[in-house]
Amino acid sequence: MFIRAYLRASTDEQNADRAKTTLEQFISEHGQRIASYYTENISGTQLDRPELNRLLTDTQANDILLVEQIDRLTRLNDHDWKQLKRMIEKKGIRIVSMDVPTSWQALDNNALTHNDPIIKAVLDAINNMLIELMAAMARKDYETRRERQRQGIETAKANGKYKGKKPDTERHQKVKSYREKGLSLREIAEATGYSRSQVCRILAG
Template sequence: MFIRAYLRASTDEQNAERAKSALDQFTQEHAQRIASYYTENISGTQLDRPELNRLLTDTQANDILLVEQIDRLTRLNDHDWKQLKRMIEEKGIRIVSMDVPTSWQALDNNALTHNDPIIKAVLDAINNMLIELMAAMARKDYETRRERQRQGIEAAKANGKYKGKRADTERHQKVKNYREKGLSLREIAEATGYSRSQVCRILSGHT
């Protein structure tokens, strides 16, 4: 069993590494240690995430995918979440999240070898239900914030105060520098956390 920690933040302004010490302490309290870290700055609403894909490629059956909160793993819509969950289940990976206490049993070697299949089945069912609930809440929170943002923009436009979203000039410059060094669109997207379409827009000057 290997514990693979997944750390995600939405943009370069958010520090994806912030949760690393909390995850380290959490595993130590359960007499375990993290085998590898997968860190990226990318939206949780995107299914195609380079580091998450690398984690899924690296894992073996019974490995643990560790996150600080379920929303670090998913803010996906229902269709994409089902697809990601199917990929996780096919690999035989167990999700452990610090905000879902029922998932912590996967860190307990005694629990893994428990002889009572009924108790194990009940605990697994409760855990799966809570993870589903937390995933739905994460998506709902994202949609609520987006709607409030839209309403705020509409109000600002109506009052003549909306100036548009400011481009992240430093991050855009990184895209151009990577392109000058000969990196492909895919490599630039992976390095910056942008989608390929965003990279194309930045390079064309239409941001």
Template sequence: MFIRAYLRASTDDQDASRARKTLSTFTELHKQRIASYYQENISGTQLDRPELNRLLDDTQENDILLIENIDRLTRLNDKDWKTLKQKIELKGLRIVSLDVPTSYLAIDNKRFINDDPIIKAVLESINNMLIDLLAAMARKDYLTRRERQSQGIEKAKEEGKYNGRVADKERHQKVMYYRNDKMLSISETAAATGYSRSQVCRIQASYKKDLELLI
């Protein structure tokens, strides 16, 4: 059994590694350790995520997918959540989320409670129900935030106060410097700039698109 920790933040200016210490402390309390971390800055509404896909590719049966909260794994709509959940189940991967105490059984060394098949079946059913419930709540929270954000932007536009979001151009230029001038790999560039691998790829794609528009 390998514990694979998944860390996600929605935007480039958020710290995806924020929960790393929390997850490490959690596994230590359960006399376990994290085998690998998968970190990316990408919306939880997207089904196709590079680091999550890499985690699924690396997974062996009975491995643990460790997350801080269910909303770090999904803000997907119902159809996409069912697709992701099916992929997870087909891999034999077990979700352990700090906001779902019933999921701790997958990681806990105290296995005595699993000796009773009825108790085990009941707990697994409760666990699956809670995960699905929190997944639905995460999606609802996302939609509510989007609606409020849209209302706020519309109001700011009416008042002439909306300027849009400004990218950190200096940091983005560092990415291109390390990639094009220093010829560093994506992983090396991510380490040098503090971005995730998926962020580096997105910044590259953005600069390539801008360059094409100028030609």
């Protein structure tokens, strides 16, 4: 069993590594250790994510996909969430999230559920239900914030105060400078905190 931690932040300004210490402490308390980390700055509403795809490629049956919260894994719409779940189930991966206590049983090699199929079936059903609920709440939270943002922009436009989001020209210039020095896309992404897809967009701009 390998524990693979997935760390995601939505925007360039957020630090996707923020939860690393918290996850390490959580796993240590369960007598386990994290085998590898997959970190990226990308929206959870996107199904196609480079680091998540790499994690799914690397994993084998019974490996654990560890997240701080379910919303770090998904803010997907229903169709895309079902597709991601199928991918996870096909690989035989178990999701462990700090905000879903029933998922923690996967970390305990001596858990009673391993020897009692009835208890295991009941807890698995409860666990799946809670993960579904948290995934739905994550999507709802995203949609609510988007709607409030839209309303705020419309109000600002009506009042002549909306100027739009300004690009971080200094960071963009760093990306181009690193590229001119011969750094790879991966190296630039690590140096600037952007995802590789964001680096590509900046270089193409």
